[in-house]
Amino acid sequence: MAEIRPFCCVRPAEAxxxxxxxxPYDVYNRQEAKExxxxxxxxxxxxxxxxxxxxxSVDTYxxxxxxxxxxxxxxxxxxxxxVTDEDRVYYIYQLVMDGxxxxxxxxxxxxxxxxxxxxxxxxxTRADKEVDRIxxxxxxxxxTGPIFLAYRSHEAINQIVKKYVAETALxxxxxxxxISHRVWKIVEKEDVDVIYRAFQEIDRIYIADGHHRAASxxxxxxxxxxxxxxxxxxxxxxxxxxxxxxxxELMIMDYNRTxxxxxxxxxxxxxxxxxxxxxxxxxxxxxxxxxxxxxGMYSGGKWYHLNAKPQLFAxxxxxxxxxxxxxxxTLLGPVLGIGDPRTDxxxxxxxxxxxxxxxxxxxxxxxxxxxxxxxxxxxxLFDVADNGLLMPPKSTWFEPKxxxxxxxxxx
Numbered sequence: 001m002a003e004i005r006p007f008c009c010v011r012p013a014e015a016x017x018x019x020x021x022x023x024p025y026d027v028y029n030r031q032e033a034k035e036x037x038x039x040x041x042x043x044x045x046x047x048x049x050x051x052x053x054x055x056x057s058v059d060t061y062x063x064x065x066x067x068x069x070x071x072x073x074x075x076x077x078x079x080x081x082x083v084t085d086e087d088r089v090y091y092i093y094q095l096v097m098d099g100x101x102x103x104x105x106x107x108x109x110x111x112x113x114x115x116x117x118x119x120x121x122x123x124x125t126r127a128d129k130e131v132d133r134i135x136x137x138x139x140x141x142x143x144t145g146p147i148f149l150a151y152r153s154h155e156a157i158n159q160i161v162k163k164y165v166a167e168t169a170l171x172x173x174x175x176x177x178x179i180s181h182r183v184w185k186i187v188e189k190e191d192v193d194v195i196y197r198a199f200q201e202i203d204r205i206y207i208a209d210g211h212h213r214a215a216s217x218x219x220x221x222x223x224x225x226x227x228x229x230x231x232x233x234x235x236x237x238x239x240x241x242x243x244x245x246x247x248x249e250l251m252i253m254d255y256n257r258t259x260x261x262x263x264x265x266x267x268x269x270x271x272x273x274x275x276x277x278x279x280x281x282x283x284x285x286x287x288x289x290x291x292x293x294x295x296g297m298y299s300g301g302k303w304y305h306l307n308a309k310p311q312l313f314a315x316x317x318x319x320x321x322x323x324x325x326x327x328x329x330t331l332l333g334p335v336l337g338i339g340d341p342r343t344d345x346x347x348x349x350x351x352x353x354x355x356x357x358x359x360x361x362x363x364x365x366x367x368x369x370x371x372x373x374x375x376x377x378x379x380x381l382f383d384v385a386d387n388g389l390l391m392p393p394k395s396t397w398f399e400p401k402x403x404x405x406x407x408x409x410x411x
Contacts, residue, residue: 044405108239253352296372
């Protein structure tokens with residue numbers, strides 16, 4: 001069973017939510033982060049990326065940067081930019097992109113559920129990428145970037161969410177990128193209790209996005225346990241900030257590939273090898289695959305439709321059956337020589353939000369050939385995680401992105 005708890009939230013004052021809400025810290029480079037904080041001084045990015053308060057000569061990961069983050073957060077709380085709710089509740093967070101809504105619950109998930117695999121992972125994490133967020137959370141004594149979790153839809157939870165979203169929202173704004181954000185507070189204790197009990201009936205929760213943030217939050221929790229050997233398990237450091245979405249609310253976008261060269265092959269030799277594994281048809285229009293097992297390919301100003309031959313999926317496990325695996329294992333690896341896509345400089349990845357035009361632009365400029373993908377499904381993600389397997393790199397692209405600063409969990 002999953003332990004998904006209500007919590008006392010630190011959140012923006014209603015009139016300031018739009019100004020505070022910020023995209024995740026890792027979507028910006030340092031210069032972009034400085035420009036965003038200059039544009040909106042109340043943006044939570046100034047706390048998430050406190051190096052923006054220092055000259056570029058100061059290292060991004062210097063101790064004083066994290067101390068500055070703590071100082072800025074405490075100052076904003078003191079100034080009334082943030083308020084602290086006294087009651088332990090859940091929140092509903094709805095994001096709307098291009099007319100499509102996805103609605104989740106804001107809560108705290110259990111460190112122990114992460115450790116015992118009730119919360120399932122589908123990616124490995126790198127320790128070097130965790131250090132920054134471990135230090136940020138530990139110094140601020142606050143979790144500021146929610147982990148994006150998914151669960152199989154539960155009717156009791158759905159009914160409560162449906163009731164609240166029919167009411168006036170606590171926050172309701174459209175960000176500069178056109179994404180609308182609405183938040184409701186679940187105030188009735190009976191509803192809070194129903195949600196808590198419902199999650200105890202759910203034995204599997206899945207990390208959809210944010211594996212490094214989750215691992216960092218857990219490691220801070222374990223560090224605090226060592227520092228408090230008499231801990232009871234009820235302390236806030238035993239839980240981490242999450243937004244949990246039912247599986248039928250989520251949309252995974254395609255995560256496309258572009259490759260620098262043909263690995264020494266002529267175009268004719270390359271196409272001969274492609275034809276051994278795929279049925280190839282030229283296309284007069286850009287190819288956005290409409291079903292699993294199909295791919296688009298663009299090079300030399302021309303699009304092609306690739307249909308994987310059935311044998312490419314035969315006898316494969318949950319990972320091997322993924323379209324991203326089929327492309328890597330049959331074409332990108334053996335033909336184009338992309339051995340490890342995590343480290344090979346000859347491949348790059350283009351999120352579906354950027355569209356097919358970006359694939360064309362890259363293949364026409366600094367790359368040679370681009371591939372459009374059919375998106376990995378949420379059920380494929382669940383299947384991989386349930387089997388204790390790991391996704392290939394860059395298998396999923398989730399949009400829209402959860403905003404930081406709307407919900408803060410003090411530990």
